[in-house]
Amino acid sequence: MFLKRIxxxxxxxxxxxxxxxxxxxxxxxxxxNLASPVTFFVGENGSGKSTLLEAIADKCGFNTAGGGRNNTYETHAAESELGDYVRLSWMPKVSNGFFMRAESFYHFASHIDELQRDGNDAYRSYGGRSLHAQSHGESFLSLFMNRFNGQAIYxxxxxxxxxxxxxQLTFLRIMHELAEEEECQFIIATHSPxxxxxxxxxxxxxDGGAIEEIGYEETDHFKITKYFLDHREKFLKELLEEE
Structure with missing residues (x-):
């Protein structure tokens, strides 16, 4: 682990x-205080998890529109207003890493195309071809498998x-190999159980007006998904017939 405290x-x-x-x-x-090489931020939309993640990216020197330290391009509303007021405590500090935003990934892929057209071998770090030439899921996995490497924070x-x-299971395997074998750290905002x-x-x-550590089975993501799978017909009947 590198980032110890926010x-x-x-x-x-x-x-x-x-x-x-x-x-x-x-x-x-x-x-x-971060206690694991893999940390998840969870909560409803608007709860602040992405806002804090973006502020961390800003303090790391990553492009807050998505990318690493060397990816310079702009998109609308990419500036972090919280970043100036956040302090990161490292042991040791690392400069290698990447900030991935699903909502602006299209703009990042276009940025890589521009670098390639300018004579840089930009595709080499993303599977050898344009991210736009791959399906959305393929482009994400190309990023994880080719751009991510050791001793970095993602x-x-x-x-x-x-x-x-x-x-998603494939990504879990990639993340596990990077965290366990290549000393990578991950902080991830997600809704995925x-x-x-x-x-x-x-x-x-x-959620609940404060940031608190919880167990996997305590997350709404687990509880709602499990209840739906165990009681699908009852769940849908109550939901769809509710007045």
């Missing part, structure tokens, strides 16, 4: 009534967005 410099925050400091989980946030925002359940099942992962919930 702290909010509360004394420097100008106004807790303004976004993003008015998000309950951020407003109550002081510091987080920040992923909803990587399951383009992955089928089978490919499959990814959350990674053994030994730390799960931090952003």
């Amino acid at each position: 702290s909010l410099m509360r004394e420097q925050v100008p106004d807790f009534s303004q976004y993003p400091f008015d998000i309950p989980s951020i407003a109550s946030f002081d510091q987080l 920040l992923l925002d909803e990587p399951e967005a383009a992955l089928s359940p089978q490919r 499959i990814l959350l099942g990674y053994p030994g992962a730390q799960i931090l919930s952003f």
